[in-house]
Amino acid sequence: MNETSVTTPNELEIRVERVFDAPRTHVFSVWTDPELIPEWWGDGTVVEEMDVRPGGTYRFRTAFGVVEGEFREVDAPGRLVQTFQNHLQTLEFEDLGDQTKLTQTMRFETTEQRDTTMQYGVEEGAKQGFSRVDELLQRLAGRAEAVRNA
Amino acid sequence: MVQYKPTVDRVFVALADPKRRAVLERLGAGSATISELAEPFGMSLTGMKKHIRLLEEAQLVTSEKVGRARRCTLAPFAFQGISTWLQRLDRFAQVVERTKGAR
Numbered sequence: 001m002n003e004t005s006v007t008t009p010n011e012l013e014i015r016v017e018r019v020f021d022a023p024r025t026h027v028f029s030v031w032t033d034p035e036l037i038p039e040w041w042g043d044g045t046v047v048e049e050m051d052v053r054p055g056g057t058y059r060f061r062t063a064f065g066v067v068e069g070e071f072r073e074v075d076a077p078g079r080l081v082q083t084f085q086n087h088l089q090t091l092e093f094e095d096l097g098d099q100t101k102l103t104q105t106m107r108f109e110t111t112e113q114r115d116t117t118m119q120y121g122v123e124e125g126a127k128q129g130f131s132r133v134d135e136l137l138q139r140l141a142g143r144a145e146a147v148r149n150a
Numbered sequence: 151m152v153q154y155k156p157t158v159d160r161v162f163v164a165l166a167d168p169k170r171r172a173v174l175e176r177l178g179a180g181s182a183t184i185s186e187l188a189e190p191f192g193m194s195l196t197g198m199k200k201h202i203r204l205l206e207e208a209q210l211v212t213s214e215k216v217g218r219a220r221r222c223t224l225a226p227f228a229f230q231g232i233s234t235w236l237q238r239l240d241r242f243a244q245v246v247e248r249t250k251g252a253r
Binding site for chain 1 (some may be wrong): 163209232236237239241242243244245246247249250
C-alpha cells in the first residue's frame with residue numbers, strides 16, 4: 001500500500017499526501033461518485049445529496065452521523081475545494097501518468113481545532129481511550145437508528 | 151502535546167456521569183433543546199445547562215441559540231481525528247484499486 005504523509009505546513013492546516021495507483025479521472029470519480037461513497041464511508045452509508053458544482057452541497061448519513069458540506073470550487077479532474085464539517089478542504093489531484101497524487105489540505109478556523117484533530121491520531125494513550133469512546137458513540141448511533149426503524 | 155491532556159481529561163470527566171451519558175444517547179437520536187432534555191430526566195433547566203456545558207467543553211456536543219431556546223446536537227465527528235481519516239483513505243484506495251478497470 002502506498003505511504004501517506006501527514007504534515008502541518010502552518011498553524012491552521014493539516015496536509016495529507018498520498019499516491020494512488022490509478023489515473024486521475026478515476027481517482028476523482030471515486031471521490032465524487034454517489035454510488036461509490038458508501039463503499040469507502042462504510043456500511044449503512046446513505047448519500048442524500050451529491051451536487052458536485054460550485055455552491056452545490058453534499059450530505060450523507062454514516063454510522064458516525066451526518067457528513068455534510070458545500071463545494072466551493074470544482075475543476076474536474078484536478079481540483080476540488082469543499083467545506084467538510086468544521087473545516088475547509090482543498091483537494092488537488094496531480095496526474096502522474098498511471099498514478100495520481102492526492103494532496104488534501106484541511107484548513108481550520110483556529111490552531112486549537114487543528115491541534116485537536118491532529119492529536120486524536122497522535123497520542124497512543126488517547127487512541128485507546130478514544131477508541132472506547134468511539135465504540136460508545138457508534139453504539140449510540142446504532143441504537144438511534146434502531147429507534148428510527150422501529 | 152501540551153494541550154492534549156486537558157482535552158482528554160475533559161472527555162473522561164464528561165463521560166464519567168451516567169446522566170451525561172444518557173444525554174449523549176438521547177442526542178444520538180437527534181438534536182434537542184435544553185428543556186426537551188431536562189424534562190424526561192426530571193432535571194431543572196439550570197442543572198441540564200451545567201451538564202451541557204461540560205459536554206460542550208469536551209467537544210462532544212455543540213449548541214446554538216434558536217429563538218429563545220438553546221438547541222443541542224451530538225458532535226458526531228468529535229472523535230474523528232486524523233487517524234480515522236487516514237483509515238478512510240485506505241478504504242478509498244481499495245475502492246480505487248477495485249473499480250479502476252471497470253470505469
